[in-house]
Amino acid sequence: MTAPSTPSSTLPATPQPVLRVDRVSAGYGSASRSARVLRDVSLAVAPGRTMGIVGESGSGKSTLAKVLVGELAPLSGQVLLDGADTARLRRRQLRAARRNIQLVPQDPYSSLDPRMTVGRALAEALDPGASLRRADRARITDLLETVALEGDAADRLPHEFSGGQRQRIVIARALAVQPKVLIADEVTSALDSSVQAEILNLLLSLQKQADLAVVFITHDLSIARYMCDEISVLYLGSLVEQGDIGLLRSPSHPYTELLRASVPDPSGAMFDTEPPPVVAADPGDPANPPAGCAFHPRCPQGPRVVEGRSICIGTAPPLLPLAGQSGRAAACHFPLVRAGTPA
Template identity: 50%
Template sequence: MTHQTATPAAPQAPAGSTDCPMLSVQDLTVVLGSGARSATILKKVSLDVRRGRTVGLVGESGSGKSTLARTLVGALPPSSGRIVFNGAEVGRMTRAHTRKLRRQVQLIPQDPYSSLNPRRTIGQALAEAIDPLRADPVRERFRISHWLAKVSLDPEAAGRYPHEFSGGQRQRIAIARALAVEPELVIADEITSALDLTTQAEILNLLADLRRELGLTMLFISHNLAVVRHVSDEVVVLYRGDVVESGNVDRVYAAPEHPYTRRLLDSVPGGPGFNIDADLEPADRAAG
């Protein structure tokens, strides 16, 4: 009897493989309002975010950056186009997968104070993120202390209320709360825009440290081109709801092709709003 050797099946790329994007936005259009009062905020926006990478989304106020962030976390419905996360189209997910997605994708808001309940302590805010069912108080306390330490805050901060912290400290708390969920994707929406220049640099250094240590995948949204350059691997330039340029951050900054990108770069006098080379740590400058 003749035996035939079976040909092994080709290996399948595992979920989250770097061969395909973790997040793929394809021809995303968002129209707000209806009839004569409608406005198209995003116009067939496409971008990819690969695992372990940071994509900087940059554009002036009104370009649609925050609308995109809110759409990605499910706060706004897309009018057309597709959002694909880990190979699954978001709009076609089951209810269970949608609930899971809300934890897998976390938004760090521009104004952390408005996102924190003033009547709840920082520890309570983190506990809700770590374990919504509050099933394991011992583990909960340990994780709260762990994440506060990760953002350079004393564990005693857990017993205090949001109004007792400075703007920079509240932004650290917002970062801790987002990361405590252990998400796969973090969306940082203009998180340094309301901070003074020194505190901006401190937050960017913190993000750089966390990115290296945790292997974060991030969509970093900002109007500040120089800040985006020092935290991102790739950049996407958004102008009035359209993606006008995208690519490797060094290439785009060295040889911008679109007039709008050149205009944005020309509007930054000698770099960002602070001395990036003086304020960012040497390791961050090398990594950026």
């Protein structure tokens, strides 16, 4: 006799990703191979979840953000919003898709028109081409309140605000069209640490209210740890490790481990083990990465030799799921194995 099956309605629902990135490659200039600075990047983000993108400067984080918001067309691969390939949408659907993925950029000042009042900037986001006179003032006041700015902010110009307040304005502008996905690119890197915390907490509470899927880009692992549910680690334009936030505590890829060396952890609360010594080396050019494993010139494990052949230099390691570690994948021929973690 078979056991009665559990009614499906009692099972907790697993949220379906709203954003999927499937093997996206991108670059600048011509479509030639050497111009690629992003290679085969895949990820998925569900409503209410945050995917962190971490990596050093030049690893391709902002290039990925540009592809996600449609500023840069991928050379190959797909960006899918609610299952639809954004490159194949017709004009009206494309406009809706664009509204659904909003960017909060690194530098709010340069993304705001210095001659346009905040009210007009928000009116423009709500209804492109509309005058402030025709704009929905109540909605603008509402948006400003959402990001804890006074209603009279609408009549002022960007230079009249502090850096933190300007970041709030840009967040309000991104939320004006009620997007499903928010891309945040180094949004606090120009701010003092106390203001940073305010903006991060604001983002977390707004995300909760609107069940937003967030792609959170940062080079700062301690901020990533505070904000993210999952992490994708980029090195010279390729993913080297991906999985839940626990990967920052005990990385499987030598590069993630090396990244930790840039984060002070005096109390030892953040990491399980001492980070390794940094191997000083030029990170290189993502458009022309070293052969084999692109990280081999800097790898603290050193390029390994197997049967007289240096597999690290000869063969690029694919991003593969790690046995016994649900959802974790790493691109390394010799992933780090921790005490207590199954090999």
